[in-house]
Amino acid sequence: MKNLLSLENIDFEPSSYVDNQGFVFYYDDKVLRCIYSDAKTLFQGLLKENILEDWSQRFNLVPTRSSQYRIAGKEDCLIVEHDRIWPTSYCTEWCPSMLYDAAHLTINFALELADHELILQDAYPWNILFCGSEPVFIDLTSIAPVDPVLLWPAHEQFEAFFIRPIILSELGKGKVARAMLRDYINGISLEEYYKFLGPIHRLRHPGLILSVLINKRLQRSAVLKDRLRKMSEKIIRTVPTDVRKRFLKKLSRRLNIFKKTKSADAWTRYYKNIDKKFDKAVKRETVSNIIRRIKPETLLDIGCNTGIFSIEAAQCGAKVVSIDTSESCVEELYCTASQKKLHITPLIADIVNPTPAYGFLGRQFPGLLDRIGCEMVLFLGMMHHAHVTGRQSIMRISELLNIVTQKYLLFEYIDIKDANMPHLPQRRKIEYSIETIKKALEKYFENIEDYPSDRQTRRLLLCTK
Known part of the structure; x- marks a missing residue:
């Protein structure tokens, strides 16, 4: 039978092992759940009476429907299919x-x-x-x-x-x-x-x-x-x-x-405090035009701050994951996205020290890098933080960005002479140029286009695989 699955051919969800009523598994890119016979009658009734559908609409229960699949040796179980919710976050x-x-x-x-x-x-x-x-x-x-x-x-x-x-x-x-x-x-x-x-x-x-x-x-x-x-x-x-x-x-x-309070920090005021001699409109217009031209289905905004570019991408139809180390920035972006009903999932995370896989056997909950890969990635105003503060080589940064980028990377080059460089803790000699940056990126990206940013010491590099 085409719809009869064997336990050997399905991919078990590693965190679905305690449930006494069933387990989640994956097959043919579908999210499926096996419900044991003892609980089968309850959930068949909830499905038949459209109660689960009602709860999906009123209480955001994951949309669920009956499936034709059966598992060999567990034919008396009920198999249902869930919508896949993206991204996975913890x-x-x-x-x-x-x-x-x-x-x-x-x-x-x-x-x-x-x-x-x-x-x-x-x-x-x-x-x-x-x-x-x-x-x-x-x-x-x-x-x-x-x-x-x-x-x-x-x-x-x-x-x-x-x-x-x-x-x-x-x-x-x-x-x-x-x-x-x-x-x-x-x-x-x-x-x-x-x-x-x-x-x-x-x-x-x-x-x-x-x-x-x-x-x-x-x-x-x-x-x-x-x-x-x-x-x-x-x-x-x-x-x-x-x-x-x-x-x-x-x-x-x-x-x-409890109250949802926005506690500002130095980073929530970052864009407002940019020196007026820099032309913020140039960078914003360039990034906006690139996003509108590519129209990515998914976009990862690394170092999102309060989400200026995340919001731009979401308004263009992208499903956005935004990460930043600032709790205040992520809090502000989440509240904005909630109020405007934008498809943005902001997370508190450090890209150079991402959430590792953890749980039983160290793999029950996958690490951040395995969960946030996107068609397009923004790495704006981040190069000096990753290279100088984060003490990562340019090659290691390129390797990292390759892991999370499926097709397009918009990388902001920041020159050594940039006004923000002296503010960073430089524990070692820093030497690089736009040529060495491009060479490192070319290992993973076939084409690199060069665009202006908001100041002479910065360039926007659109890298394509």
Whole structure:
């Protein structure tokens, strides 16, 4: 049978191994999900009654449809097909507002499920991808029948992966929060969270210290934990739907306390502070004309700042991934893209020190460079940062750009005599010219066109494979 697949011929999603209701796999460039027979009836009903379609429209559940594929040895399972959401990004690369919107999507969807006597088994930010600036819930089989004696089994996970990192970010510790979210099993524990809170926040929330002390006592005493478990078993009651919904609404109100704040830094003011003697219009017009001529389907903006060129590309129809090390810049671009409904996914990342692959066997979650390849790449105002500050040779930079560029690269050459060069920490002698730069790029790109930029010490090089 043409639609009968063997387990040997499908590509398993490496992060889909815990789910007790199925697994995700890839075949023939399709995203497919095998749903085990025990859960089959539930999801067949949701499909037949068009409930999944309704949730896709109202709660950004990944669009899902029935598939004709079957797996040999698992013929009693249900196979469904999902839309592919691009790009793949992780919470360790999101700005605070992205995590905030993902948290709201999770809670709002959980509230909807409660009306159907269903619940989310987990509250995991890896269950969400951003399609442009829209969060999409992708883990279909996180949906399960409620356990009648539990309010929400994923509550602590929601605290560890959403509430605590959002609070830390609001306190100006977003970098700390993102680093701690690399612990994809535990997230940010209560004790770790408390250590990073300032004294003022601790004074405003005196109940926190009591929670920390109780939690420490429980962790150290297996006897006490066992005693509490036995006591809870004696007083277990069925949780009514309205009680569960009130609990979820309370979590939603906690989220609403936080505000999406734009905290400016030196980089958010970069374009405004460019010396007026430079002709910014020349660079902007040149870049705009090149983008409009090429009309790329996908575009990667490296060192995007607040996204002037990302916005230009998105308005020309490109699906854009924008990366920058400045949380403030990425935050501002995300808010702009959300307000204007632009297909831009901005991420906090360093191109010379990109997010590595991590998780089980070091490959459960692919590294950044494997996820952001685009038809066209912008590398504007970045050469000196990568070469001087990042201490990477021109050949290594060219190799890096080759990895993420599918066809076109717009590279801004910055001369050694550029006015910004003295501001960089030069720990070694720097020697290069536009000829040596072109020679390095020619190893990977067949054709290079030369255009003016906003000043005499800079040139725009359009490189084509």
